[in-house]
Amino acid sequence: MALTIAVCVKPVPVVTRLDPGTGRLDRSGAHRMNSVDEHAVEAALALRESALGGEVVVVSVAPGELADTLRPALAMGADRAVLVSSPQLEGADLLGTSAALAAALSGIGPDLVVFGSWSGDGNGAMLWAAVGERLGLPVASRVVDYVLRDRRLTVTRQIEQGSEVVEVELPAVVALSGEVNVPRYPSFKDVVAAKKKPIDVVETAPDGPVAGTTVLSLEPAPVRTGGIVVEDDGHAHERLLEFLIERGVL
Amino acid sequence: MTVDEAADVAGQPGFPHLLSPLGVRGIGIRNRIVFQPHFNCLADVHGMPTPDLTAYLEERAWGGVGLIVDGSMATMYEGQMSRKYVAAWDERSVELNRRTTDAVHGHGAKVFAQLNHGGHTSLEHPPPILWAPTQMPEPSSTHTTKAMDATDLRRAVEGFAISARNLADAGYDGVELKIAHDGLLRSFASPFFNRRQDEYGGSFENRMRFPLECVAAVRESMRDDMALGIRLCLHEYTPFGYELDYGLRMAEHLESSGLVDYFNCDAGSFSSFWMEIPPAAVAQGFFRPLNQALKAQSDLPVIAFGRIKDADLAEHMLATGEADLIGMARQLIADPETPRKLLEGRANEVRACIACNDGCLHAVAQEKPIRCVQNPAAGQELLYSERLLVRAAQPRSVVVVGGGPAGLKVAEIAARRGHRVSLFERENHLGGQVRLGARQPHHEEFAEVVHYLEAAVRRLGVEVWTGSDVEADGLLELEPGVVVVATGSQPNLPPTHRQSASDPDAGALARERGLTAGPETPGLDLALVYSTDEVLTGATLPGEHVLVVDDQGHWEAAGTVEFLAAAGHRVTVITSRATVGSELEGTNHAMFLQRVGQSDITVRPLTGLRAVEEGRALLVDVVSGEETWVSVDAVVPVSWRRSRDDLYYRLHELVAESGATVQVERVGDAAAARMVQTVLLEAHQMATVL
Known part of the structure; x- marks a missing residue:
């Protein structure tokens, strides 16, 4: 049963810094692939291997000059990459990005769409839900384990009270946690081969608005004040205990 | 989320105290970071400042430091601890020093100069005549001193006065006198070094008389708008020396003179020089109690000292009132841009000092220009500054x-x-x-x-x-x-040794072509022989007794000895040289030997390795040539590594x-x-x- 698996990945800035002028992330520096997305790529590759075939396609929405940030996924073993890039997508939020991704995914027709659960730059953790909605596919999020049998994917979801096991039928969207696996290290041969794998840059933008939110203001987090310093004169533990008891912690 | 990512998302903490300005005698210092004075050996052999010296200090001013204390500088020929100490008494230094003050001021920093008479301490080999209150060697030295007479005392005071005048002419914002870890003035204040029975000894007030005469002479010789500070050794950390209570008494006495504008804390002496410029084995912030004690008693601004490299610690020390300014020497040698990076919210880009002392202290103690492991440009900014x-x-x-x-x-x-x-x-x-x-x-x-x-x-x-x-x-x-x-590179064990299984034999082509030589000691391919790389990556060595062969002289050998001892082995370390760790920088070597003395480590200098067999090693006394077999469970030869x-x-x-x-x-x-x-x-x- 050969599968077509799409992995949605995001280039994120190596250094996360907000531009006080625009209120947006400063994207002038170097980028890398979002770290949780490496786990998503690993899962897709493992699924392809267990399914004895198919294709793993990396999909991203980002400026064209960041195409090389997808290269690690290709070196890990993904077959090709699709990068949706358009000047109109500048400043896109969940609205525009999910529309662009959904359009690109429709063109690929994947059996499974895999996401990392969150992005390390803006701490967003909703894109998979929006894409699932646009594609009309079932979504399983916060996935820490999964088993694929025929076209049924049984996943273990991490929830606040513990974990739950749910089953989805393909095609579906899953968002994985970082605990799900250990991403492989590409061998040198893989890295060399990845240089020759295609990254298709698709320069189209979805119809409709790309952003539904506007940053009105930006305030830095307040600087933490001094707190209480306990110098240990041999009785520090007593003062710590008093402090905790006074506040009802103990 | 990784820790780094979490820190990124959380944003940069501010440094509101560290980056706030402070006035000292009305001199506006833009932030609380002070580049502490230190011998950098960048003057020429006549003690004249060079373009390299100016560039060295300019780099730190550009990097955003608030105050630079330039020096030490020498007050007279007889007190010049090296010919490469800036000769502040020599008026030819004035125009050359002005290049430095102009360059530093051009970047918005202030610059003081430190004056020191070397007294009983020198870096020269052999030392020139050494001056002291009482004739006796500083205990770390074999060279004795001249007991100063009235003429010497007068000339020494004049040296301070002339030098201060020259510094004023050169455009410095202040002058700092060194009553600190080396030099003449501390030896006068010290009950151990000063045994005089005249008006300069015998009582506390008498011992402080000569330092105060120098302070007064400096105050009279410079502009009124210049600050006068004291670098003060608060604790000598020797069995014979004074401790904190006496250091605080000195401070109180100096402050009560009304001549002093600030204190710059210090500790140690040549006989405890690992406390002067503490290596990594001394905890960061170790000297905070000294700073705190002086700050608690003094109404003057206090510069904290002592292996402070972490901006968060520095901020905390200021926020809790331990000090008014934070002295950093090595951190700003390692990364001149530290203050600028803090200011620009790039604290996570700061390149930290590793307190190895190999580039800074080790070089200048041999009268060679300052260098830094972390910063290849240190002391050679004109060639390698990252600004270039x-x-x-x-x-x-x-x-x-x-x-x-x-x-x-x-x-x-x-x-x-x-x-x-x-x-x-x-x-x-x-x-x-x-x-x-x-x-x-x-x-x-x-x-x-x-x-x-x-x-x-x-x-x-x-x-x-x-x-x-x-x-x-x-x-x-x-x-x-x-x-x-x-x-x-790879430890140079025979290619047939076990290490080649996990770390493929390096240099096989070079060996074939005669471009590298193999080890010649018989038995190094045996299973009981371990490479340092194997040891440090966690190999479990058999048995109790490990023989380490130090043919390297630095931490690859000495640190591996300690690593093995910490793992519970009884370690014997041999070296064909006169001492184990012969290439280590002095403070590191001294503390290494102190730790060896407290461990289950046996040191056998002037001993070489002739052969290894199962369960034993053949040692040779390199002086007598006498050979002895010793029982060993494992052998770790540390020699040169092959590429x-x-x-x-x-x-x-x-x-x-x-x-x-x-x-x-x-x-x-x-x-x-x-x-x-x-x-x-x-x-x-x-x-x-x-």
């Missing part, structure tokens, strides 16, 4: 093979110059031997070398591939413009065969195994011309 980096006219594709310090440094500088850089490391982690060295006891901070470089290359967008073992033919498929081979250069040779051949125009270079241990300081400089040099 220029973007490459033609960006090239640079492939670096090896993610140890050499490869990382090439990648960092090449990327900063606009080259497209890829770096391959066969291990899953970057760092090479630095990661191993940092596992030795007291060497955790050594890892900062790699922390900085790894963060830098990732920030700069270097394509980093770990767990990726490069093959020569595949490299050319990447179509590089330059390949830099930085593949490191891992096979890839370099194969690449050259492949490039020649293919006719491709690829520049192939090797750097670091792959060229010749060395200390990390020279490796990082070499890597910097290479990357600036790619």
